Amino acid sequence: MVTHDSRIVILGGGAWGLSTALYLSEAGYSDITILERAEAIPSPYSAAYDINKIVRAEYEDDFYSKLALEAIEQWKTPLFGPYYHxxxxxxxxxxxxxxxxxxxxxxxxxxxxxxxxxxxxxxxxxxxxxxxxxxxxxxxxxxxxxxxxxxxxxxxHSSDAMRGLWEHISKRGVKSVLGEEAGKAVQINYAAGNSGRATSVTTADGKTHPADLVISALGAHSAALIPQLGQTSVxxxxxxxxxxxxxxxxxxxxxxxxxxxxxxxxxxxxxxxxxxxxxxxxxxxxxxxxxxxxxxxxxxxxxxxxxxxxxxxxxxxxxxxxxxxxxxxxxxxxxxxxxxxxxTADSDYCIDFVPGSGGSVVALAGDSGHGFKMMPIFGKWVVELLQRGQQSEPRWQWRTPSAGGQQWxxxxxxxxxxxxxxxxxxxxxxxxx
The missing domain is CATH 3.30.9.10 (D-Amino Acid Oxidase, subunit A, domain 2)
Structure with a gap:
């Protein structure tokens, strides 16, 4: 059970990791640490490390159109508005x-x-x-x-938006550990026995960061720490x-x-x-x-x-x-x-608990080239997942490998x-x- 004083470690300081930290902070979670291997944010390891990204809401699927419209409204707020055109x-x-x-x-x-x-x-x-x-x-x-x-x-302006959001959440008390040694997560550690719960994250400098909840927002690098994702998120x-x-x-x-x-x-x-x-x-x-x-x-x-x-x-x-x-x-x-x-094969996101982790590891993956625009609202979906204790949106649930493999x-x-x-x-x- 994650409480407001639980130790939460977010792996990755890209668009989704920063948004998640924002909403967790606003929801009252007080012990949030971002581990990011870059020396600074915006991180060049993030897909959003760029001059600009398209913000649009037309989809063949009305589900994402409605979410993108909601995101556009948040792009017009004082926090995100300076970066939206x-x-x-x-x-x-x-x-x-x-x-x-x-x-x-x-x-x-x-x-x-x-x-x-x-x-x-x-x-x-x-x-x-x-x-x-x-x-x-x-x-x-x-x-x-x-x-x-x-x-x-x-x-x-995607890189500028990440920098601005990082500065904002840092003022709210979100901690960040940066650098190729100090901030690069190399292993999620689990408790001995059958609980499967994560207990900490080890970084490249050998330091162990205690965690009651690990949220992986590593994007294309996700399978390096959660190998199971490599079969469904490429x-x-x-x-x-x-x-x-x-x-x-x-x-x-x-x-x-x-x-x-x-x-x-x-x-x-x-x-x-x-x-x-x-x-x-x-x-x-x-x-x-x-x-x-x-x-x-x-x-x-x-x-x-x-x-x-x-x-x-x-x-x-x-x-x-x-x-x-x-x-x-x-x-x-x-x-x-x-x-x-x-x-992902269907361009749907993955926002769910990793099976077998006892609700202690959340995987955020599958932006599929259309995830940055959701940055102003993405973290809200992670908070909702924690509050419900399960992913109720079928599109974002943990998935199993398809028979067709990864050539989608x-x-x-x-x-x-x-x-x-x-x-x-x-x-x-x-x-x-």
Missing amino acids: QTGYVVATTGRAPAKAVTHLNKALASIERDPAFAPGIRRLNTPADFREYTWQYSGPLTGFTGYFNRLAGYA ARCWSVAHVQLTEEECNLLRGIPTTNIRDLGFFFEPDPKTKLFKLCPLGIGYTNPGADGVSLPPGDRLPPPQDFIPRADEDKLRTLLRETFPWMAERPFVDKKLCWFSD GDAVSWRVGRGGELTELIEASRSKL
Whole structure:
């Protein structure tokens, strides 16, 4: 039984770990410690360690649409509002898009067109002139573009939001232990006998941190400490790249809607501090399985490639720029990287007690590339789990491995393209050197 003075240790200081600490603190839990292997927060080990992330609420599934709408309202509060920008959201496919991308767009559009919360701010876009009403800066041909504009969406400065939330909860008394030695959890320790209860967490410096409750919010790294998660929640990555703009170019693109071309990729207005224009290609993503078949980020398995994304992803982003901002299409990509996240076959989260732990270990995993936007409300669901003593939402319950194994990336409705394994990509990259 977890009480308000129980010793709670949260593994991971990313978006979900910080949100959980916030809601636990607000609910009256007084002894909360975050263990984070990075030297500072925001943590580069977090999937949210980024300039910005899309905040939108259109889903094929109304369950997540309603939750995302709730999250957007919290993004507009004083705590989260400084990091949220409701620029609007352009979603489209090109004339060359596969049927899968078009089908997903139409389903998402249908879901929000009939919802009174969205309907007044939705506009279908069928011609280049329609698109330029919302982004007059588009100077490319927009070949075959069709889609829609959604006023009730935008983006958040993700790293800044994590830093701001961490500073806030620290003032509330949440403790943090940071660093590759002091803050890196290497083992969850359990009581002897049959209780299965966690008693402490050991960090890389050999120190033991007593715990009545351990909450794992390690994202793509989760299976390193909870191996059972590796069968149902896979570490997967997508590419990220940036173009360095001048101040004049940055000002030119100020205020453009977040734009998502379903068969190519997405981009945001430039970051005013760094003047970086971020782009991400859309696809299935890449895994990094070891000999045991469990995928983990390269920091746990092999040296990560530096300043690297696959050639196919670069080509996709060049096409995206030629269609929208051709003056930028041949610019060098800078700060290229692979962003790792925790992925499930159905894109549902895991927010549940680990079986056999006697209610002493909670696993938070499976953000599946759409979890950051829930940061302002996510921790509330963890508190509800503790108060109920079980997960009543079937979508978020602990799951068992499926017969189909872990190759589910291409089955997800909103992912288009080809996937692969990281080792194959690295070898292909080295062979071109």
